[in-house]
Amino acid sequence: MGFLDIDNVTKSYGAVEVLHKVDIDVEEGEFLVLVGPSGCGKSTLLNMIAGLEGITSGEIRIKDRVMNGVHPSKRNIAMVFQSYALYPNMTVGQNITFGLEMHGTPKAERETAMKTVAQLLQIEHLLDRKPGQLSGGQRQRVAMGRALVRNPDVFLFDEPLSNLDAKLRVDMRIEIKKLHQRLGTTIVYVTHDQIEAMTLSTRIAVMYDGYVQQLGTPKEIYDSPANLFVATFMGSPAMNVLPVRLIERDGELHALVSAADGQERALRITHAPPAYAAYKDADVLLGIRPEAITDPEGADRNARNIQPFRNRVTVIEPAGADTFVTMTMSGKDCIARMRADADVKPGHDFDFAINMDKAVLFDPKTESRIA
Secondary structure, three states: OOOEEEEEEEEEEOOEEEEEEEEEEEOOOOEEEEEOOOOOOHHHHHHHHHOOOOOOEEEEEEOOEEOOOOOHHHOOEEEEOOOOOOOOOOOHHHHHHHHHHHOOOOHHHHHHHHHHHHHHHOOHHHOOOOHHHOOHHHHHHHHHHHHHOOOOOEEEEEOOOOOOOHHHHHHHHHHHHHHHHHHOOOEEEEEOOHHHHHHHOOEEEEEEOOEEEEEEOHHHHHHOOOEHHHHHHOOOOOOEEEEEEEEEEOOEEEEEEEOOOOOEEEEEEOOOOHHHHHHOOEEEEEEEOHHHEEOHHHOOOOOOOEEEEEEEEEEEEEEOOEEEEEEEEOOEEEEEEEEOOOOOOOOOEEEEEEEHHHOEEEOOOOOEEOO
């Protein structure tokens, strides 16, 4: 049982069920990110925790208290919205303390709380301004200040950075991370941005079509995706997924892959899970992250199974610290992540090094990871 329990929760609009038996326990101090594409149900779930949406079945509990039917004002939660939802006719200071005033908090306590939060967020110099005089990043800090000042049990963030430009999103991401580390608050955070999910969270719930596809730490989600959706949604560039045939040679399993010239090459799989044996001589999907494909000198020195793969380079994309190299494997575009100074040219053959320690296999029918 967690600090926040989402227990077998469903949500229906008429005959249409949009959330299907969601089961998540959030521990006190955890930073849970709900991530997925638009329409996957993540904001609906957040609104149900907040009390802004009713629950069709199941229970939501905070500190072992059932929240079904409890008014949002009685839940001791604070929410930061995508739109900031600041009152334009109030100053920053009034916006921050408005909720406390509505709850009958004495003025002296409101002032003390406001100054503490303003100092924490470095917005002391903005307290007398109106929201219209602030930048997007400043408005976001004020919205966070209004939530922090109430000292709630759970903070809810609904895509709070989506209206900011790219650099400001990175800056605010760092500030939110610092705040969580400093305060140890319990946070549920909704985003469609998988980079935000990976960098902010202690755990991630990847959602699609109203289902939680996988719940785990960022490392678990990234290294061991539960299915093809998680594998291709999480990571930038996305995981390469290649149709291959699983064969046995010299007592070991190999993935049979075709190069750009049509020639088949066998990539050895070591330390294979027992479940792989059932797929011998069958077609499977091989998943390999771009950073697991590089040049021999750039390969992971701790890897136990680096497989050579000579292939024709089709496209090169310089990206500052990295160079992304596209080649064709098993009829699919496959992206390798190289060092910036890698000596690789389009139209030329290159000796790639593939870290098969990082390879995962998927069942082509169920799309689930074979484990």
